[in-house]
Structures are given as C-alpha cells and as structure tokens.
Amino acid sequence: MTTSPSRRDSHQTDDHRAAGPRAMAEAYTFSARPTGSNQQSAAMDQAYADVVLLSQALSKSKRVTERMTGLLRTFDDRLVRLEKSVVGINRSTTGLSKTQKNVEAALVAIDALLGGHDSLERERAIITKGPRDDTTAYMASMTRLVTSLKQTGSITLNGPFQQTGVNSHESAAQMSSLLETGAKQIVQLFTAQVREASPERGIDLRGQTAETAQFPPIPAARMDSLRQLAAFVQKLPSPANRLDVEMQKAYGEIRGKFMAASLEPVAKQVVDFASSQQPLMTMPIWMDLFFAFGRSEYQLASSVFAPYAASFIFKQVVPPSLALFAETGQSINAIIKKDVSSSVAVAFEVYAALKTREDRFEELIRSKSGRRENELVDLAHAFRGSCLRSLPEFLEETRAWGIKQLTPTESMSAAIATMTVSVINFLRQLSLYQDAAEGFLQTLGDGNWTFGASRPGPTATRSKGQSLLSKYSDDVFYTLLGALDARTKSLRTQRAGVAAIFLLNNLTYVRREIHSSGIDDVLSEQCEDELNKRNRTAKAAYLEIIGPLVGCLMDAAPETGLLKTGLGAVGVGTGGRDRAEVKDRFARFNEALEEIENLHATAKLASTEPELKARLQDETNRMVLPTYKAFFNKHKTGEFTKNPSRYLRVDPDQLQARLNALYQ
Structure with missing residues (x-):
C-alpha cells in the first residue's frame, strides 16, 4: 500500500529522534529542505546542524566538569583531615626520638662508667x-x-x-x-x-x-x-x-x-x-x-x-x-x-763588612727571630772606634819602629819588614774603603792624625785641593820611608851589605805593591817620584857591594894616582913584585867573592822579586865578568906562583855560575 507523503515524513521523524541528536538534525534538515532548493541552502543547513551538535557537546562537558570539581573538593577535605592526623603522630614521634637519644646517651654514659676503668688500664699499659x-x-x-x-x-x-x-x-x-x-x-x-x-x-x-x-x-x-x-x-x-x-x-x-x-x-x-x-x-x-x-x-x-x-x-x-x-x-x-800596626787593615775590613751587612742581618736574623738586640750594630760601633784610634796610632807605631833597637836576628836579616807589609796592607785598605776612611779623617780633623814627634818632614808637602785621605796617605808613606831610613842606618853600623839589601828589598816591594794595586789612587804624584828616586839610590848602594870584586882587579898607577880598569888593569909583568901583586889580587878577589856569597846567604834578596833579581844579575855579570876574564886569561898558566890552584880557584865560567847563584 502506498504511504502518503505526510505519513512517510512522520515515520522518518520518529526514526530520527530514536537515532539521536545528529540523526534528528539530519532529519530536520532533510524535512525542512525545500524541494528543489539550490546547493547553497543545503550547505547552510549542514552548518546549522553542526552548531546544534557542538552546543549539546559543550553542555555535556560542563556537567562532567562540575561533577569532577565536586570530587576534588571532597578529596581536599579528606586531605585536611589526614594532615591533622599526621601532625599529631609527628608530635608523638618527636617526643619518642628525644627519649631515644636520652636513653642512648645514658647507655653511653653507663658504658663509659662501667668500661672506663678497664679502658684506662688497657691504655695505661700501652702508654x-x-x-x-x-x-x-x-x-x-x-x-x-x-x-x-x-x-x-x-x-x-x-x-x-x-x-x-x-x-x-x-x-x-x-x-x-x-x-x-x-x-x-x-x-x-x-x-x-x-x-x-x-x-x-x-x-x-x-x-x-x-x-x-x-x-x-x-x-x-x-x-x-x-x-x-x-x-x-x-x-x-x-x-x-x-x-x-x-x-x-x-x-x-x-x-x-x-x-x-x-x-x-x-x-x-x-x-x-x-x-x-x-x-x-x-x-x-x-x-x-x-x-x-x-x-x-x-x-x-x-x-x-x-x-x-x-x-x-x-x-x-x-x-x-x-x-x-x-x-x-x-x-x-x-x-x-x-797591635795596631799589624792589624789595622783587619779593622777596616771588618768594619766595612759589618756596615755592608746590616740589612742582611736585619732581614735574616733580627726580623725572623723577633730579637730586639742588635749585636752587629754594637760590633760596628766598637770597630769604628778602633778605626778612628788606629789612624794616629798607626803613624806613631811606624815611626817608633824605625828607631827601635834591632834584635840579633833583625841585625842579620834583610827580609821585607813586617812593618813594611803592614803599611802596604793599611794603604790598600784605605784605597778599598775610601769613603769610610775619609769620614774617619773628617772626624779627626785635618792634620790631627799626627803627633808632634811623628809629623812628617818638609818632604811631605801639600797640594791645593788635596783630600784628607790623600794627605793622610802621604803622611803614612813618608813616615814609612823615614822609618826605613832609620832602620837602614842601624843596620849599616853592624854590616853595610845587609843594610843595602834590606833597603833595596823593602823599597822594591813597596814600589811593586803600589803599582799593582789601587794604592796609587790615594797617594800624590810626589810620592811616586820620591819612591823612584829612592829605588835608584838603593840599587846603586847594592852594586857597591859587588864593587870590591872589580876593585881587586884594578891597577893603581902611582905616577897618576888614577885607577885603570879593563885590560889595562891586567898588564902586570913577570918580576917578583908583579908576581906578588898578581897573587894579592887573586887572593883578595877570592876573599871578596866568598864574602859576597856569605852575605847573600844571610841577607837574601827577596824571593818575591824575580824581576829585580834578573836585573841585578845582568848588571853584576856585565860589571865583573869582562875584567875577571881578561885577568884570568892573562895569568891562567900560573907562572906567577908555584901553587896555581891556591889562586886560580875559578875560571870565568865557574865565576859566572857562582854569581848567578846569588840571584837564584
């Protein structure tokens, strides 16, 4: 049977309601759609249906949210009640913990009291x-x-x-x-x-x-x-x-x-x-x-x-x-x-060493140990006083040494004097520590370093603008020269040869030391000139010791009173008088040679002066050997005597060897 359109529409509506909201919307849309509408109207109907569906979904979500909010409020209330229960439990637990600690402390104390005696004895046995x-x-x-x-x-x-x-x-x-x-x-x-x-x-x-x-x-x-x-x-x-x-x-x-x-x-x-x-x-x-x-x-x-x-x-x-x-x-x-003369150089050296080490002493010793005492400063003050006193005392001791009576040993010695060495060492210290020495001399005052008896003679003249140190050094130098002269005179009264060698040794030593060190920096030029002049004089005095060797071979001409040397001195005849003269000359020559050798064995030339020895050896050979060689060759046949070996003791070569031995 054919169903009418209206009835068919009614059945469709019921079916859509039973199918749910979306079906209803679709049914409504379909039923409301006019027959033969265009495509645009269909799209609008579809959009409207979607909006209705979304609105219904939102309403449902709201209901769900409200239900969840209620559940959360319920949970929050329960948590509050639970927290109140936990706080009480915590308070009870804290009290129990304190009680436990007290009990443990009491147990430890009891153990200590009970075991203390045993522990003490055990450790005592070890300790x-x-x-x-x-x-x-x-x-x-x-x-x-x-x-x-x-x-x-x-x-x-x-x-x-x-x-x-x-x-x-x-x-x-x-x-x-x-x-x-x-x-x-x-x-x-x-x-x-x-x-x-x-x-x-x-x-x-x-x-x-x-x-x-x-x-x-x-x-x-x-x-x-x-x-x-x-x-x-x-x-x-x-x-x-x-x-x-x-x-x-x-x-x-x-x-x-x-x-x-x-x-x-x-x-x-x-x-x-x-x-x-x-x-x-x-x-x-x-x-x-x-x-x-x-x-x-x-x-x-x-x-x-x-x-x-x-x-x-x-x-x-x-x-x-x-x-x-x-x-x-x-x-x-x-x-x-x-002993100022021997040790004054040490005084200057120690004083300078103390002054230059004050900072190190402060840094390494006093500051690190926290000491108030300063031993170094105390010593420096003491040595400063010694240095000040030594300046005039050294001059006086040098002068007094020159006029001092010789001992038996000193009277036979030509060695470099200890005082000479001390003076040189002292002058060397002055040149090394010029600033300190100048300060000491300024403290004393110009010229106040000399006593009346020790004041140098007019030879020690002053130059304009000369420093106090130079003035003082000149005084020391001339005082030494004066002392050496006085010493030489004392030696000459006992043995002239020793005096000559003594003076030559000492002056040569002084000259060499002054030139090889900084001493000349504190001495005036006048001192050097004076020293050179005295060295030449001392050398001439020494050669006078060798003179008798030549004098024995010289011939005095009665008619002229002149002395002839060289080959002319050996022109002796063969008569009795001439033979006696030849014997006498050889005898005196041999005697003089032995005396010179004995002198040099006792009063030796300084071993520290090889250049001096070489020069003296050369001059001695040139002075003696030619004359002796001529005289010896003239009489080497021995016709002047029946005993030639008594007089012809050395030939020229042997003589040269013996002369050279004097300077070895």
Whole structure:
C-alpha cells in the first residue's frame, strides 16, 4: 500500500529522534529542505546542524566538569583531615626520638662508667711503655683516650678539662693525667730524634764559603716522623697540647747548639788568622756562612712545624751563634787594639763588612727571630772606634819602629819588614774603603792624625785641593820611608851589605805593591817620584857591594894616582913584585867573592822579586865578568906562583855560575 507523503515524513521523524541528536538534525534538515532548493541552502543547513551538535557537546562537558570539581573538593577535605592526623603522630614521634637519644646517651654514659676503668688500664699499659719504635700504635692509644674523655664530656677538642660529675671526675682526671704523660713521652722521643739528627760536634765548615758550604738537611724519613709527632702533640687537648711549646723550645735549643758548634771552628780560624795576618778565613766570610746557615735553619723549622711557629723556634736557634759572633768580633777587636800596626787593615775590613751587612742581618736574623738586640750594630760601633784610634796610632807605631833597637836576628836579616807589609796592607785598605776612611779623617780633623814627634818632614808637602785621605796617605808613606831610613842606618853600623839589601828589598816591594794595586789612587804624584828616586839610590848602594870584586882587579898607577880598569888593569909583568901583586889580587878577589856569597846567604834578596833579581844579575855579570876574564886569561898558566890552584880557584865560567847563584 502506498504511504502518503505526510505519513512517510512522520515515520522518518520518529526514526530520527530514536537515532539521536545528529540523526534528528539530519532529519530536520532533510524535512525542512525545500524541494528543489539550490546547493547553497543545503550547505547552510549542514552548518546549522553542526552548531546544534557542538552546543549539546559543550553542555555535556560542563556537567562532567562540575561533577569532577565536586570530587576534588571532597578529596581536599579528606586531605585536611589526614594532615591533622599526621601532625599529631609527628608530635608523638618527636617526643619518642628525644627519649631515644636520652636513653642512648645514658647507655653511653653507663658504658663509659662501667668500661672506663678497664679502658684506662688497657691504655695505661700501652702508654707507660713509651712509644719506642711503634709510634702509630702509641698515638692510636692516646687518640682512644681523647675519645673516651670526649664521651664522658670531660673535654672538648683542644679545650680544657671540665668536671662533669663526682663519679666520673676521678676517672677523667686519671685519663687526662695519662694523656699528658703520653704527650711528654712523645716530646722526649721527638727531642731524641732531633738530637740524633744534630750531632754535638756540628759539621765541618772550615775552608768553606757561603757559596760552597752545604748544610745537610734532616733525612726525609726522620723529617716525616718529626712532622707527625709535632702535629699530633699540637692537636691534643689541653693541658697536653701545652707541651707543643716545650717541643719547639727543645728543637730550637738543639739546632742552635748544632749551628754554633759548626761555626765555632771557623770562628777560631778567623781569630787566629787575624792574629797572624793570613787572609785564609776572614770575618766577612764567617758572617756570610752564619747568614746562610741561619737561612737554612729557618726553612728547616718551617718545614717541621707550622709556619706560624717558625719565628718562635728561630728565636731559640740563633742565640748561641749570635753569642759566638759577638765573641769573635770582640776577640778580633782586642787583637787590633793590642797591635795596631799589624792589624789595622783587619779593622777596616771588618768594619766595612759589618756596615755592608746590616740589612742582611736585619732581614735574616733580627726580623725572623723577633730579637730586639742588635749585636752587629754594637760590633760596628766598637770597630769604628778602633778605626778612628788606629789612624794616629798607626803613624806613631811606624815611626817608633824605625828607631827601635834591632834584635840579633833583625841585625842579620834583610827580609821585607813586617812593618813594611803592614803599611802596604793599611794603604790598600784605605784605597778599598775610601769613603769610610775619609769620614774617619773628617772626624779627626785635618792634620790631627799626627803627633808632634811623628809629623812628617818638609818632604811631605801639600797640594791645593788635596783630600784628607790623600794627605793622610802621604803622611803614612813618608813616615814609612823615614822609618826605613832609620832602620837602614842601624843596620849599616853592624854590616853595610845587609843594610843595602834590606833597603833595596823593602823599597822594591813597596814600589811593586803600589803599582799593582789601587794604592796609587790615594797617594800624590810626589810620592811616586820620591819612591823612584829612592829605588835608584838603593840599587846603586847594592852594586857597591859587588864593587870590591872589580876593585881587586884594578891597577893603581902611582905616577897618576888614577885607577885603570879593563885590560889595562891586567898588564902586570913577570918580576917578583908583579908576581906578588898578581897573587894579592887573586887572593883578595877570592876573599871578596866568598864574602859576597856569605852575605847573600844571610841577607837574601827577596824571593818575591824575580824581576829585580834578573836585573841585578845582568848588571853584576856585565860589571865583573869582562875584567875577571881578561885577568884570568892573562895569568891562567900560573907562572906567577908555584901553587896555581891556591889562586886560580875559578875560571870565568865557574865565576859566572857562582854569581848567578846569588840571584837564584
């Protein structure tokens, strides 16, 4: 049966409603769509249906959101109620924790009280035996003691002993006493190890300088042990850790004695050499050794102990060496005062050395040790006084030496005089330390360095603008020349030949030393001219000693009274008178030659003057050999005597050899 359109539409509408919103929308759209509408109207209907569907979906989402919000509010309320329950439980737990800690502390205290006696006896057995070779076990025992004391509350680390209760006090006091005993034994072990590494005899520094000396360090294994012991005692609680200071003092005293023992033999050499004028070991060299040794000891102390303790330790190290330093300087100064002429050069050298080392002394010794005393300044002041006194005293001693009576030994010696050497050394020191010497002379005043009797004669004239040092040096030079002249006169009265050789030796030495050093810088030109003139005179006086050899071969002509030399002097006939004269000449020649040889054996030319010897040898040969050779050849047949060997003792070659031997 055919269904009508309206009925068909009604059935479609019911079906769409049953199919859901989208189906209804589609049905509505379809039913509402006019028959034969265009394509644009269909698109609009489709869009409208989509909007309706979206609106329905949003409504459904809103309902779901509201339901979830309600659930979350319910959960929040439940969490608040749960938090209130947890806070109560937490408060109960905190109280229980405190109770637990109190119980544990009480148990620890009870254990300490119950086991303290056993622990104390156990550690006492270890500590009373001493550390011996096993320091690790010993220090572990002491560490357990410290822990026990901390547990009883009797101490805090690095803190003092505290009384905590009547029952525990006695045990804690015993532990503390035992701990201090152990610390003392560690200090004793430390001291023994330091002493073992620091022999009492020191090290041999004789012949050494600051550049060549080696200061042997403490062996590495021993250093590790010393560091470990020092650090352990320092970390102990009071009063045991107070022994750290005792340990530092012991170390400083032992190393100080070791340092002084090493420097003492060198100091003795310095004093001995100052007495004998030997420049093998001088005060400046000793001071440099002292500074180098001190620097080494300071570094060593800094490596054994904490750096902050180095100054305190070094203050214990240096006193013995400083006392030795002051004593050595005072001994040298006493030598200078006792014999100014021989030691005045040493005074200038030591004074200059002290002044130039003031900064090093301040930096290396005083500042690092924190000392107020200044031994170097005190010595410098003392030597300054000696230098000032030495200027006039040296002139007076030089003058007095010239007129001093000769000893038997001096009367037969032509050696370079000790006073001559002293004057040259003194002038050399003046040239080396011109500024200091000029300052001393300004303190004395122009010309105030001479006494009336020692004031040089008119030869020592002054030039305009001449410095005080040059004036004084000229006075010293002319005083020496005057003393040598006086000495030569005394020698001449006993043996003329010795006097001539003595004067020649000394003047030659003075001339050579002045030209080879800086002495001529402080002397005027007048001094050099005077010295050259006196050297020529002394050389001529020496050649007069050789003159008798030639005089024996010379012939006096009665008719003229003139002396003829050379071949003319040997023209002797064969008569009896002539033969006697030939014998006499040979005899006198041989006698004169022996006398000259004996003279040179006693009064030798200075071995330090090879150039002088070479010149004198050449001139002697030229003066003697030609005449003797001619005379010898004339009479070598021996016709003038029945015993030729008695007179013809040497031929020309033998004579030359014997003459040359005088200058060897």
